Amino acid sequence: PAKIRLRHLQQAKADGRPFSMLTAYDQFAARAFEAAGVETLLVGDSVGTTVLGHSSTTATTHQDMLTFTGAVARSVTRPLVVADLAFGTYEAGPADALRHGVELVRAGAEAVKLEGGAEVAPQVRALVQAGIPVLGHLGFTPQSVNSLSGHRVQGRDEEGARRLHADALALQEAGVSAIVLELVPAALAAEVTAAVAVPTIGIGAGPQCDGQVLVWQDMAGLSGFQGKFVKAFADLRGELQRAAAQYRAEVGERAYPGPEHSFE
């Protein structure tokens, strides 16, 4: 099947065909998702919490993003590869955003994602003018976990909903190619999805978004994270633990390695 480009996501929205995005940070997971037909891979700054053991994505560095973006980009050809701009790499202004965005593209990203609304419109413009497609990210924005007082659904009250709607329009005006909506009431996400021409990609934002995204270790039941919006489509943690326990037992009994695994 053909290489996925941003115009295919735009076409999917026009056709009312939902598309999927999963996070990916390494070769084998990325290849499995490509083989499964997943249209877009996000090298999320969630790599800091899922892979590197941090408690917040505020700890994820630009160098982390370059390393894992490279790993994913080298491993797949068909999915669209999107990389997050790390916390602290774009807030100061357009020049900073552009410098870090260019480095992500050099590492293999085909688009970059940053968090925030109207306040990051100048950064979006600078990236887009340089030929770097940008995805926005509204609702719960994990890099602002401290000012948002934790992982909370956003846009529940009228003022919050109005602001989220306005931010989506501001991002569209600045030139984003898609907008991630995280932890947003389903009705508000549906309203924003209808109001913008670019695709929305939901996580904890109900079924009416144009696409959906999940952190892959949540999707596959490896993390054990069971937020309301998560569905574990496998029990990878259970399966991995079972395999490791059997390996350990067979080593202990000298059942593994057997003659068939040994050299004459």
Ligand code: KIV
């Ligand atoms: O870093 C990430 O995994 C993300 C998605 C959850 C949207 O930004």
Ligand code: NA
């Ligand atoms: Na992210």
